[in-house]
Amino acid sequence: MSLSIQYDSSFEGFLSAVFEIYRQHLDVGEFRPDRGDGNLGDGTPGDIFMQPFRIETSEDAANRLHRAILNFASEEVYNLLHAALLSEEPGVEMKILAYLKKLFSGTDPNYGRNPASAEMLPLYKIAQSVRREAGGLLGLVRFAVGPDNVLYAEIEPRFNVLQLMETHFSKRFANEKWLIYDSRRDYGIYHDEFGVQVVNLPGYKSGSMDLKDAFTDLWKEFYDSIAIKERENPKLLRRCLPVRYWNHLPERSVRFAAT
Amino acid sequence: MDIREKLRILSAAAKYDVSCSSSGSNRCTPPGGLGDACSAGICHTWAADGRCVSLLKVLLSNACKYDCAYCANRRSNDIPRATFTPKELIDLTVEFYRRNYIEGLFLSSAVIKNPDYTMELLVKVAKELRTVHRFGGYIHLKAIPGASPRLLTEAGFYADRSSVNIEVPSDKSLQYLAPEKNFASIYAPMNFLAERKLEYGPTARLRGPSFLPAGQSTQMIVGASGESDYQILSLSSGFYNRQKLKRVYYSGYVPINADKRLPVLTTKPPLAREHRLYQADWLMRFYNFRYDEILDEAHPNLDLELDPKIGWALRHPEFFPVDIQHADYEAILRVPGIGVKSAQLIVSGRRFSKLRLEQLKKMGVVLKRAKYFIYHPDTPASLRRLYPEMVRPLLLPRSKSGQLDLFAGSPLALPA
Ligand code: SF4
Numbered sequence: 001m002s003l004s005i006q007y008d009s010s011f012e013g014f015l016s017a018v019f020e021i022y023r024q025h026l027d028v029g030e031f032r033p034d035r036g037d038g039n040l041g042d043g044t045p046g047d048i049f050m051q052p053f054r055i056e057t058s059e060d061a062a063n064r065l066h067r068a069i070l071n072f073a074s075e076e077v078y079n080l081l082h083a084a085l086l087s088e089e090p091g092v093e094m095k096i097l098a099y100l101k102k103l104f105s106g107t108d109p110n111y112g113r114n115p116a117s118a119e120m121l122p123l124y125k126i127a128q129s130v131r132r133e134a135g136g137l138l139g140l141v142r143f144a145v146g147p148d149n150v151l152y153a154e155i156e157p158r159f160n161v162l163q164l165m166e167t168h169f170s171k172r173f174a175n176e177k178w179l180i181y182d183s184r185r186d187y188g189i190y191h192d193e194f195g196v197q198v199v200n201l202p203g204y205k206s207g208s209m210d211l212k213d214a215f216t217d218l219w220k221e222f223y224d225s226i227a228i229k230e231r232e233n234p235k236l237l238r239r240c241l242p243v244r245y246w247n248h249l250p251e252r253s254v255r256f257a258a259t
Numbered sequence: 260m261d262i263r264e265k266l267r268i269l270s271a272a273a274k275y276d277v278s279c280s281s282s283g284s285n286r287c288t289p290p291g292g293l294g295d296a297c298s299a300g301i302c303h304t305w306a307a308d309g310r311c312v313s314l315l316k317v318l319l320s321n322a323c324k325y326d327c328a329y330c331a332n333r334r335s336n337d338i339p340r341a342t343f344t345p346k347e348l349i350d351l352t353v354e355f356y357r358r359n360y361i362e363g364l365f366l367s368s369a370v371i372k373n374p375d376y377t378m379e380l381l382v383k384v385a386k387e388l389r390t391v392h393r394f395g396g397y398i399h400l401k402a403i404p405g406a407s408p409r410l411l412t413e414a415g416f417y418a419d420r421s422s423v424n425i426e427v428p429s430d431k432s433l434q435y436l437a438p439e440k441n442f443a444s445i446y447a448p449m450n451f452l453a454e455r456k457l458e459y460g461p462t463a464r465l466r467g468p469s470f471l472p473a474g475q476s477t478q479m480i481v482g483a484s485g486e487s488d489y490q491i492l493s494l495s496s497g498f499y500n501r502q503k504l505k506r507v508y509y510s511g512y513v514p515i516n517a518d519k520r521l522p523v524l525t526t527k528p529p530l531a532r533e534h535r536l537y538q539a540d541w542l543m544r545f546y547n548f549r550y551d552e553i554l555d556e557a558h559p560n561l562d563l564e565l566d567p568k569i570g571w572a573l574r575h576p577e578f579f580p581v582d583i584q585h586a587d588y589e590a591i592l593r594v595p596g597i598g599v600k601s602a603q604l605i606v607s608g609r610r611f612s613k614l615r616l617e618q619l620k621k622m623g624v625v626l627k628r629a630k631y632f633i634y635h636p637d638t639p640a641s642l643r644r645l646y647p648e649m650v651r652p653l654l655l656p657r658s659k660s661g662q663l664d665l666f667a668g669s670p671l672a673l674p675a
Contacts, residue, residue, distance in 0.1 A: 108611075116608030121621045139303040139313070143358045151357065172295050174288045176357070215354040221263055222315065225271040227307040230513050230528055236309030240302075251304055 002029030004050040009033035011082045012062040019061035031093035072103045073112030083127035086160045095123055134161035138168050140245050144211035151178035152209040154248055162189055170196055216250045223251035260341055268341040272321040272332055273367055281313040281362035281397045283473035283505055284419040292393025294356055296419055301362055314365040315355050319343050319380055323369030327437035329483050331515045332369045345384045356396050363397030374405035382410055385417035402448045411448055415455055420473035423448050428491045432484035436520055453502045474505035482529040483512040483521055487559035492539055496550035509536040535561040545599055546592050569595045569654055572632055573647040580634035584609055596629030
């Protein structure tokens with residue numbers, strides 16, 4: 001009977017699971033990430049022909065697997081696998097596992113450098129979408145200045161990209177206090193003079209960070225006045241700036257309308 | 260006049276300057292300061308016309324003493340005039356930046372009083388942002404033709420990028436449309452800044468602040484005067500090679516002023532032409548095309564129906580089909596439907612295995628276009644030749660002509 005592997009949904013958790021799979025020669029049927037929302041995996045009922053098997057996250061195991069990936073491939077591949085996992089796409093773990101199995105088998109010494117192998121190409125595509133969203137969102141985060149001079153922003157990304165955005169904001173707003181909250185996944189990152197930490201705001205109501213002030217209105221004024229009427233192109237606009245992001249953008253959202 | 264009113268007037272007045280790039284600079288957040296400049300450039304929103312917005316793009320003033328025919332701010336127009344104080348601009352920049360609305364400031368201006376007076380104000384804004392507010396975000400400053408070398412040099416140390424817009428693609432038309440300007444007055448600050456950048460270049464950077472780390476750009480208006488695309492591209496090519504410009508922008512002329520020297524007010528902006536020029540420019544910058552390969556005296560204008568890469572390919576059947584498995588990178592890059600990313604993937608991927616069509620697709624190759632131009636082992640020898648007359652209709656956008664739809668789906672025996 002093959003196993004349904006449960007892990008804590010983090011990349012370290014996944015690497016720890018792979019480590020155990022190798023150590024104990026486990027026969028894996030599927031992965032069920034535990035995202036802390038009461039559902040396992042994508043929320044579908046478990047396969048009754050598989051036996052649940054929980055693997056705890058171990059820093060040591062994750063590090064060893066990290067080193068193994070560096071030995072057989074590269075840091076680049078390691079980061080790519082991480083990005084692919086952040087897609088949270090059902091079944092992506094099995095795809096990564098298939099890749100790692102082939103990589104570690106060592107039958108093809110060049111495998112780790114081949115971006116076009118049957119196992120790598122789909123992961124490459126997934127990682128690309130995830131990175132594209134993370135990259136695009138860097139510009140779309142909208143901070144509101146809170147009374148305590150803390151900058152607040154809410155996002156609802158399709159993929160779990162917050163951790164990929166952390167470095168950018170830590171560098172750029174190195175001397176500010178700020179919080180970016182993923183309300184879809186109910187966690188955020190908070191930055192102050194002590195660094196970055198992950199925070200949860202239980203019972204957070206979406207939209208409550210979208211405060212506005214005089215500069216929000218000036219920004220909307222600016223946005224409206226730069227439109228060139230003769231060149232309006234709603235289709236192009238939607239392609240560049242998908243509607244699903246508009247909700248938290250003062251310049252596009254009705255929620256920020258002047259009162 | 261309140262700041263809101265000024266912002267409305269002075270951002271509307273700046274919107275025809277299409278450059279909005281915030282890329283090419285690498286600036287770290289100053290100690291205790293705000294913001295950095297990211298080398299890749301970031302879009303913060305998109306305007307209703309689909310243009311990326313990354314900078315607070317405004318004029319310091321629209322009260323111009325010149326009278327360029329194509330410009331809304333010319334002195335002979337009866338329009339509301341406004342001028343920001345440096346403090347207002349600095350507040351807007353810092354507060355927008357903190358909210359992550361923008362990558363930085365793009366500051367241009369009409370000529371108030373005289374070029375030096377105007378340039379002085381522009382420099383003051385940049386200087387205070389950098390020194391008083393320790394602002395590390397992106398700053399693009401317009402260089403005002405006629406400003407003194409001292410001010411231009413100072414601007415270069417505070418700004419990431421500078422630009423002087425040539426606007427009209429030939430000296431004759433420029434003098435005709437903008438009596439106070441000529442090519443020499445535009446080239447002078449451009450050349451001056453290019454030389455300073457060399458002088459304070461990478462080696463000097465260790466000693467002091469860097470000079471215009473993101474280089475220079477310029478803009479040309481397309482369709483206001485009679486120049487051909489060939490003339491325009493040859494100018495651009497010169498800007499890239501001689502003045503070492505980072506970007507040339509093309510702005511399809513939007514009629515603003517009734518003026519007998521210009522197209523009538525009802526003229527639609529030539530958006531398709533502008534788009535093709537950008538594609539051609541892209542080919543020069545990233546695909547190693549020379550301007551005189553893209554066009555020549557016999558073909559002085561870009562084909563509006565097909566992108567210039569396909570255009571070149573169809574004029575050079577002898578170059579194709581390209582053998583994906585063996586051809587060098589440069590040749591693969593010339594295949595329509597293959598971009599820089601996929602060309603790189605092909606070259607690194609093929610060392611390990613034979614590439615199948617299916618794989619090419621996954622690498623991002625647009626087979627619908629590329630298939631006519633690449634060599635595939637299964638193609639019969641008799642079909643390994645490109646027939647431009649047959650391929651051209653297949654590559655035209657379908658909606659253009661209903662008749663072409665009949666052909667599009669049929670299994671024409673062509674190299675695939
Ligand atoms: S100098 Fe500049 S702002 Fe003044 S009229 Fe000419 S283009 Fe317009």
